[in-house]
Amino acid sequence: MDARTLCLGVLARGDASGYEIKKSFEEGPFAHIQAASFGSIYPALTKLSEDGLLACRNERQDKRPDKKVYSITPAGRDALAARLMKPPADDRLSSDFLFILFFAHILPPPLLAEFIDQRIGWYEASLERMAGCGAAARPPGERFVHGFGLAWYATAVRYLREHRDGLLAEVSAPSSLVAE
Amino acid sequence: MDARTLCLGVLARGDASGYEIKKSFEEGPFAHIQAASFGSIYPALTKLSEDGLLACRNERQDKRPDKKVYSITPAGRDALAARLMKPPADDRLSSDFLFILFFAHILPPPLLAEFIDQRIGWYEASLERMAGCGAAARPPGERFVHGFGLAWYATAVRYLREHRDGLLAEVSAPSSLVAE
DNA sequence: GGTTGCATGTAAATGGTTACATGATTGT
DNA sequence: ACAATCATGTAACCATTTACATGCAACC
Numbered sequence: 001m002d003a004r005t006l007c008l009g010v011l012a013r014g015d016a017s018g019y020e021i022k023k024s025f026e027e028g029p030f031a032h033i034q035a036a037s038f039g040s041i042y043p044a045l046t047k048l049s050e051d052g053l054l055a056c057r058n059e060r061q062d063k064r065p066d067k068k069v070y071s072i073t074p075a076g077r078d079a080l081a082a083r084l085m086k087p088p089a090d091d092r093l094s095s096d097f098l099f100i101l102f103f104a105h106i107l108p109p110p111l112l113a114e115f116i117d118q119r120i121g122w123y124e125a126s127l128e129r130m131a132g133c134g135a136a137a138r139p140p141g142e143r144f145v146h147g148f149g150l151a152w153y154a155t156a157v158r159y160l161r162e163h164r165d166g167l168l169a170e171v172s173a174p175s176s177l178v179a180e
Numbered sequence: 181m182d183a184r185t186l187c188l189g190v191l192a193r194g195d196a197s198g199y200e201i202k203k204s205f206e207e208g209p210f211a212h213i214q215a216a217s218f219g220s221i222y223p224a225l226t227k228l229s230e231d232g233l234l235a236c237r238n239e240r241q242d243k244r245p246d247k248k249v250y251s252i253t254p255a256g257r258d259a260l261a262a263r264l265m266k267p268p269a270d271d272r273l274s275s276d277f278l279f280i281l282f283f284a285h286i287l288p289p290p291l292l293a294e295f296i297d298q299r300i301g302w303y304e305a306s307l308e309r310m311a312g313c314g315a316a317a318r319p320p321g322e323r324f325v326h327g328f329g330l331a332w333y334a335t336a337v338r339y340l341r342e343h344r345d346g347l348l349a350e351v352s353a354p355s356s357l358v359a360e
Numbered sequence: 361g362g363t364t365g366c367a368t369g370t371a372a373a374t375g376g377t378t379a380c381a382t383g384a385t386t387g388t
Numbered sequence: 389a390c391a392a393t394c395a396t397g398t399a400a401c402c403a404t405t406t407a408c409a410t411g412c413a414a415c416c
Contacts, residue, residue: 001279005279009282009283030279033279034275035272077286080283080286081287084280087295087298088275088279088280088299089276091273091302092215092274093213093271093272094213094214094215094271094272094273094274095213095272098213099185099210099213101321101324102209102213102325103189103192103260103264103321104320104321105319105320106192107261107264108265115267115268123271139285140284140285141281141282141283141347144284148278148336151338152335152336155331155332156271156332158331159327159328163324163327166320167321170320
């Protein structure tokens with residue numbers, strides 16, 4: 001999904017600055033489904049403003065740098081709606097972690113254990129973060145997506161916990177020995 | 181994960197042509213965790229051969245175009261192992277589908293239903309494809325990753341099936357009406 | 361006769377990441 | 389004193405996607 005549509009989507013929920021948009025992809029409601037960096041957000045915001053899909057106002061703050069707060073325009077809402085009606089691409093899990101685990105047998109077992117434990121921790125932290133901010137998500141679509149995220153993180157934690165020791169044991173004691 | 185490492189990984193399991201490598205990311209054992217296109221595979225293969233990490237031989241075929249079959253060299257195995265020991269980046273689900281569902285309330289309900297049903301079908305097809313080719317995956321790492329994929333697809337199917345009707349009902353009958 | 365599968369490759373265009381540049385404030 | 393948070397932005401670099409180019413065989 002391109003950065004422009006992502007920004008339009010965030011702003012359809014309420015006004016925000018570029019910095020705040022980034023946060024919504026890191027810790028906010030989109031954290032588990034999409035990603036965006038400053039380098040893609042700021043140019044996208046500029047372009048969308050030029051095209052009349054966003055309005056921008058400057059907000060002065062005490063003890064903090066100024067903010068550029070963007071609002072979606074009616075034309076912006078139309079553009080977002082049009083984009084959302086195009087059939088979505090396939091869902092894709094991008095996991096360097098699983099690619100590495102695929103070759104578990106060529107890794108030193110202690111490193112393997114470290115990778116798995118760290119990933120369990122990461123999934124648990126994600127789960128807690130999501131569980132905390134969930135109740136207030138009002139529109140049905142948001143609740144649906146939130147629930148999907150919870151289900152997926154919970155599955156990952158459960159799977160990793162249940163199969164961690166088994167994998168480690170198999171890697172340490174090769175099947176060739178077992179078979180003999 | 182860069183295309184070069186991906187190719188090294190596939191070739192560590194056995195010789196293959198560029199075309200066959202692509203297939204392993206579409207239907208094969210890596211389908212649910214990584215992706216790669218011809219435009220990234222072929223240049224990667226050329227570069228890896230130049231660097232001495234791959235060997236290449238031409239294979240003539242009856243009634244089929246010639247193949248360039250690549251084999252990983254000892255240097256290639258070393259490079260792969262070195263790369264696999266670097267701590268992996270965060271796992272990321274990239275889902276245009278969920279981004280769209282987030283804004284379910286601004287979509288026409290029939291289109292919403294169509295998107296969900298299609299996605300259920302897609303996840304079920306993926307699940308069947310994976311379930312079929314699973315038993316023969318011998319190394320423990322491969323079995324672990326395969327199991328993870330199955331768990332994740334099954335969770336997705338279950339969640340979508342269980343919440344489909346609820347979402348559709350909520351979107352069609354806004355909560356403001358229910359509250360009155 | 362059209363589409364799909366096999367098979368390789370290039371070039372242009374797109375688009376994103378990473379690193380840099382700046383600077384005040386708050387917390388350790 | 390140092391790191392992190394807040395805040396915006398640019399530019400170089402990197403990589404991938406997409407489209408193009410080619411061609412035979414098999415199947416419907």
